[in-house]
Amino acid sequence: MTDMRTPLGRVRGLGSAKDGTMHFWRQRVTAVANVFLITFFVFLIISLQGADYQTFVATMQNPLISVLMLLVILVGCYHMKLGMQVIIEDYVHSEGMKLMALMGNIFFSSFIALASAVAVLKISFGG
């Protein structure tokens, strides 16, 4: 039977990781976002340094700042998860250790992301 698919269609998803350039692409998209988000974050920290609790809470309750802080956290953590995955794949060669490290990376990044996000939401909802 004639295969009607394009050459690209035939090989798509057949790479060693089965996800083609997705890792690279997501790494770059989060990197572009981070240039803006981290710039915001740095200036937020500078303006909040030494602020008393009321000022801090009032700032974090601004909806725009809450949303940007959530993006800083989620995009940042996704970016770092991708980066650490590459470091592990480069240096950890034993299959068992590599699997453990890759899982630990996901657990750590998810925990940091959710702990920070829940904290921001709690403050911004005034809990």
Add this chain to the structure above:
Amino acid sequence: MANADLKANRPLSPHLQVYRLILTMLMSILHRITGAGLYFGTVLVAFWLVAAASGPEYYEFANAVFGSWFGRLVLFGFTWALMHHMLGGLRHFIWDMGRGFKLEAANWMAKATIIGSVSLTILLWIIGYMVR
């Protein structure tokens, strides 16, 4: 011939130890080290936010930790790692667009990355102390 033998005796490609350290290589290594440092540095961000969400006393405690001389030293390092990794990332965007591969360009960008990251860090801290 035993397969295991073949596997054990396979030649390995040379790694870092056979190369003379050059600036672009150092920037590549620093990009990875600062990335890994920032990865673990997020614990500080999570600690700060969770403390603030736990009430005024915990918020003051976190502020005292970060305001101590050691806390400031760590935050100064954190700032530099952030700036260095960001400038390194911008350099990667330039390479992604197919530019900056010539030796002079690559060397120029490597110098700009290190000078830029140190200058930006100092500048941000000067701004930080000025607006207090």
